[in-house]
Amino acid sequence: MSDKTLEKKDRVVVRFAGDSGDGMQLVGSRFTDETAVAGNDLATLPDFPAEIRAPAGTPHGVSAFQIHFASRDILTPGDHPNVLVAMNPAALITQVGSLERGGTVIVNEDGFTDHNLKKAGYESNPLEDDSLEDFQLFRVPMTSMTVRATEDIEGITARDAARCKNLFALGLVSWMYGRPTDPTINWVEKKFADKPPVRDANLAAFRAGYNFGETAELLAVHYEVEPAPAPPGTYRNVNGTQSLAMGLIAASVKSGLQLFYASYPITPASELLHTLSRNKRFGVRTIQAEDELAAANMALGAAFGGQLAVTATSGPGMDLKAETIGLAVAMELPMVIIDVQRAGPSTGMPTKTEAADLLMALYGRHGESPLPVVASRTPGQCFDAAIEAVRLAVKYRTPVILLSDTFLANSSEPWRLPDVSKLPDIDPGFATDPSGFEPYKRDRNLARPWAIPGTPGLRHRIGGLEKEDVTGNISYEPENHEHMTRLRAERIALIAGDVPELEVDDPDGADLLVLGWGSSYGAIQGAARRTRRENGVNVAVAHLSHLHPLPSNIGEVLRSYDRVLVPEMNMGQLVKVLRSEFLVDCESYTKVDGLPIFTRDVMDEILRRVDT
Amino acid sequence: MSDKTLEKKDRVVVRFAGDSGDGMQLVGSRFTDETAVAGNDLATLPDFPAEIRAPAGTPHGVSAFQIHFASRDILTPGDHPNVLVAMNPAALITQVGSLERGGTVIVNEDGFTDHNLKKAGYESNPLEDDSLEDFQLFRVPMTSMTVRATEDIEGITARDAARCKNLFALGLVSWMYGRPTDPTINWVEKKFADKPPVRDANLAAFRAGYNFGETAELLAVHYEVEPAPAPPGTYRNVNGTQSLAMGLIAASVKSGLQLFYASYPITPASELLHTLSRNKRFGVRTIQAEDELAAANMALGAAFGGQLAVTATSGPGMDLKAETIGLAVAMELPMVIIDVQRAGPSTGMPTKTEAADLLMALYGRHGESPLPVVASRTPGQCFDAAIEAVRLAVKYRTPVILLSDTFLANSSEPWRLPDVSKLPDIDPGFATDPSGFEPYKRDRNLARPWAIPGTPGLRHRIGGLEKEDVTGNISYEPENHEHMTRLRAERIALIAGDVPELEVDDPDGADLLVLGWGSSYGAIQGAARRTRRENGVNVAVAHLSHLHPLPSNIGEVLRSYDRVLVPEMNMGQLVKVLRSEFLVDCESYTKVDGLPIFTRDVMDEILRRVDT
Amino acid sequence: MSGNGANGGDVLNLTKADFSSDQETRWCPGCGDYAVLASVQGFMPELGISPDKIVFVTGIGCAGRFAYYMDTYGMHGIHGRAPALATGVATARPDLSVWVVTGDGDSLSIGGNHLIHSLRRNVPLKILLFNNQIYGLTKGQYSPTSEEGKVTKSTPFGSQDHPFNPVALALGAEASFVARTVDTDKKHVAGVLRAAAAHQGSAFIEIYQNCNVFNDGAFDAVRAKGQKELNQIRLEHGEPIRFGPEGERGVVRGDDGQLELAEVADVGEEALVVHNAHRPDPGLAFELAQLAQRPTGPTPIGVFRDVGRPVYGEGWQEQLEDAHSQAGIEDLEKLLHSGDTWTVS
């Protein structure tokens, strides 16, 4: 029993940072598990270095992991950490800037050698000079203590031992926040079952860190973060990539359509390819195509063949798929194109987030080629977004663009598992009856028949040339082109009647509406709650999942507020659409720095617009 | 001296139609020359068959040429012909629909064999049944009369002779409208100087047609169309392709930059490649690349090398250039991308016109990648549009998209030749001074230095990754990306101050403004004039040349009218932009049938909106 | 027969008519495409595959119109992407017989990348490249197979491009089946189609196709009466390579190891190189392709290479289909619950 003071906290943001080789991502995910078991709500965000494996100790080689956990439900990985664990000078110099004033800095003292200080670009040692005076600094010789803690273990060299210092850090922080230790201990035992020395070294390091917290004078306080009340159910931690993949697989199971996923690697979309390629057992076929044009065409070919065709990429790859998406529009075949947006223009900042591909998704093809655009809002909701994209594609025989982004792809949060048996079925409704079959004859949704090769008597030919209504034969008739162009637009517009109305959360009749789309969801919701609670502000919030067509009631909603604020991770793309559709003077808050929108950002924008 | 009545007309629209092999385009261009010499104002539009060489006599093998000429200045090739010359049944069946009620039909009777009637899809012979009763029908056995007229010519077979029937038709119509015959006679004599029999046969056919008109009872009336008053100057007939090519060459001469034109063939942009490739004498380098991606990249490479880089294509090719255009935006190099729009989506109707690539030009790239967009309005004005696009590209170091369309490319009109000595110079302003050189240091236009390889001491490296302000080094700094993104947008926005204000033609203080862009110019101007004259309507008109950024005074202009009508050959793309920028409830008139907007269309829209 | 969807040997007594669609052909009168269309429609019944299980995928160009004239399933894709589009169809549906028809611009200029990758992967596609050494549909620009110095609409001063030899390119791209034939040689075309259909995996067939409007006579040396008899070097697996009206000329290996043409009388039968289309390495096929950089003199036609190697996706689809059909709600349940979960009650 420690004699230290125990303080209650209702939310904490911890950031672990070290060299790419220091295993910070592992520490992060272990701490996340402990926290999940502790029953807190949480959100995490890994922050990988842009370079594959930058020279050790350099600033661009720093790898970090941030976790936000609380005794009530939270929505983002947090704006500014309260605690920074820095394993070396590079980690400190690159991360300390985002730390809250007065925050806690825990450094691995052993990492602060002159050599490392120089590599990080420090003139003088920040642990000695006053550069950290705004923070609470704790210097812990993690490496040496880890080495000492493991020296009696057979078959472990000092070098191996030093490698375990990340578990020392984990142990220390676990103690600080009263995390359960079993999850980590069990994990280590499973993971290194066949390498006893390594197992023991890691366990020793973990315990050493934990005990150091308990015993050393250094840390006088530790904290308690009570479990967060959460709706009953089974939970797991997922990032947007995992849940998007599971959503696609679920759609495949519920539609009976085999999933065909063709893609060309690109950060951050590649992870989706990696994840799906492991799911052979669901009949998922993944193909790494020679380029994005091929990937899109392969998917379109598979769609014609009767499979659930999906292709995914990020910004630059979307440019290359444009022509093929246009062909899919003309062929009216079901297909899902996923754009995991990243910071542009051009190659831009491949590992940073942004949501600046909206207008491209809407208009980035020559000619009039309308299609539905859906966007996911949280890591867990990517699952639903994927299913919705598939539903629309299949029902309306159209390519659908699904927008995600780097932040959603990498960030994780507890996800309440849906009851899969309750997921709606998706009916491919393949055409089979030759009598009266016409390739471009439409059902009441204006959707044409999906007649796949091999079906007796339904032989037909489709292509990108304008087609005669009903027969689908090539036609250059002016009236027909006019008719078909409007028909293609009408078919997509009809979907507005088939998507949920925009729900507004407006407990106390606000004058200001904050409307968002995509991954700004957490920040916007959080900002609304906090400004209501902390500043007694009246503010309404709503979030769009369907960017095209827009929900049928949105015009009404927009007009019913004095002011509408639209925060976006671009230069105001949704605002352009809303203003033009509804002539409502929506206001933009734009952020294009490659980072997600912070709750604080939105709070400030709200407060600027309401008199409290 | 003929004893026939001579009627005055102030405008006539004649359409020549026949089989691809009948030489209708030749007849059209000859008649155009005669008409130019006659001093009428005119506008023409060839109408090629979609197929290369469809089987003779079939409807999809019909080739037509329309000319509109008048005793006052006119702006379009005319909506509906007054006179149709049909060389065979296929020509009649496909073209008669567009003829004005009560119009004149002149057919080559000899072409109406049962065989040809069947090929054209006629059940019964329209010359015998009453299907043409709404029109004035003249049956002329052109083939046989031509054969007769040429039978004494040495070395001409009946087959050769028959081939001259197009000149018979030309002679006949020339007589009808009192065209001077010398231009054609001289042309024939030059053209076939080394083939005397052919020359004589053509001349004989031409004269026979002319004399037939004069002597035969058949035609009782002929017409006089007085010269149109035109501003003094030297004129020539040009289509949009020719003047665009000359504009690019002029820009090359005036800038001292060698013209580098890389392109991949595509209808209708290919003609530009063909035209420029003949201009080696101006140092024009044309390259037929392996695809549009290569063409765009070659151009960008040449831009880095210090040449006047241009690439051109049509819709589908634009999709493929998107990623490279984004790279050019990041590299901030001068480059012109020409999109000769055609009817889409996808392959669409390659030989038909449309203007549905505007939103793609504005937003068809991932990320925030703003660039200037310029559009040409008439065949002759393509010359100025090309020079303006180059001016902006070079001055602001940016890719510029220039929008033309199929109608402009093929349609021709008299063009008053500019005084080239008065064309403004374009200063490349290459960087040469190493002292203080930074690749992304900007001048007062926010343009960066154009430092081309070979310049001593200015070695630098540029790319698509986000660049640090000033130095251009790779940077992932959040603040820098935010700054650079806004800087790129600001640089383009600044151009608004460097383009002429939007001029409004509003003689009598109208409430309705008709605002257009692109090739609808002629129809809009014509509609305004005619509704003013014929219906006493008050209507204002204005036309945009710069689609991005928009002229600085446009907001003002829009707000100063009760109603704003925007006719477009798309589903209302400019309207989307205007509504969102200025929250003005602009109204759309949209036409997407692959044909140009007609004066009549716009007149009706105007009349519907004003009470007369 | 996986990879080309044949229903074993069962006879469906199909006729040419069963493969002719009701769409009116719109090529120029006299175009070589007509001859190829007739040959293909005439050959199809031999496959013993119902037209319902055949897909023709084409690109953009005159050749691309082919899809509309076959009464099978068809996709007329965008310019240059047909091999990728067809890869999607063939991979998703190995039960189908998938054919690609493309032009020299479509597959060698804009579509070069997809062509070489589909050949490298050995995707079960029969690729018919209609090589007319010109851009037909866009009215006469030069193509990647046009001769150097060619004067066309886009090259009034003559092109500067050195052309591809499609057969050599395909061999360099690891193609497992490579052949060449001539549009109007009905019998020869049929023979090559037969061999291609029998081949497992990608089959690449270059068809010399006359564009009588923009490049008439480009192949006269191997196509025109009086010349073709002299210049067609017909490759037959296992046979000594000889040609000429009386087979009086042949192919021999010179002292420096390089292939050469010779008079059989001078060198003797036994000196002739014996064609081996099944040789695992493509060396010989490539050397044969080099005998005629262009079809202006003696030029090999027939099957250059025909070797077996794993077919792309072979066996996979079957496995995946089983997996998919067995994967149900429970498995989905399991998938969602994989990883660390916890329950709140």
Next chain:
Amino acid sequence: MSGNGANGGDVLNLTKADFSSDQETRWCPGCGDYAVLASVQGFMPELGISPDKIVFVTGIGCAGRFAYYMDTYGMHGIHGRAPALATGVATARPDLSVWVVTGDGDSLSIGGNHLIHSLRRNVPLKILLFNNQIYGLTKGQYSPTSEEGKVTKSTPFGSQDHPFNPVALALGAEASFVARTVDTDKKHVAGVLRAAAAHQGSAFIEIYQNCNVFNDGAFDAVRAKGQKELNQIRLEHGEPIRFGPEGERGVVRGDDGQLELAEVADVGEEALVVHNAHRPDPGLAFELAQLAQRPTGPTPIGVFRDVGRPVYGEGWQEQLEDAHSQAGIEDLEKLLHSGDTWTVS
């Protein structure tokens, strides 16, 4: 020396340092790219060309970072398009020496089309393909040169793709200069660079480059001490092809005409095939490329082919420049007035 912008022989006494930019290299420690960078920077002074007249054009990938480390002019393009971008630079500015650095994914996967077309055209570019048989920058997916069955992030059950042999592909694409070398073989790399620089037109160099993070050891057979001595078949023009520590093994032509490896002792010196890089037809070079489909055993390196043929744009730019510099207002006037004009006064 047109095509590579050398200022004749004049000596600029440049050193390696003159070609090293101030940008910090950011490859993984131990990456083969470092070795190549050092060799290239070390070789450049030999060119006798001012760094002001040299341009490095690169694509996207680890290899693509190369441009930032050379103190020359540089363009870091988008993925796969470097050859096209470089074609623009080289065609517009034949006075410059233009080098392309690309990866196996960059130039053989997404960029395959531009690569084969630049080689076919014989554009004056020196193309260095860093082949590490993996996607490095995107963290370890297989590439078009990865071996069949390779297990990577994107192919947990092994890839189904048959790989390209870059040398064979280049030869099939009409390349006039084709060579292969190994990242760490400083001397050999320099020798190949020297030959490439001397060659007029496109020079294609495949460089086996070790990615020690995602594909370590892929080239051990020809790269690792103890193995490379046994497996490197060093091609030298005009020399009999032999290899092994004592040159005890060699390349002979078998009875069926196919190239084979043999013990010199068994077959005798004179039986060895003599390498001829200048042979007009690429047959021999292609056969040599087939000796090793993959670098896992005896593998030819060095210059496979080096023949002269018209360089793309050769002479043109000079003509055009003259024309352009002479074309003035009057000519423009003439151009506008060409065709039928009439005057209204």
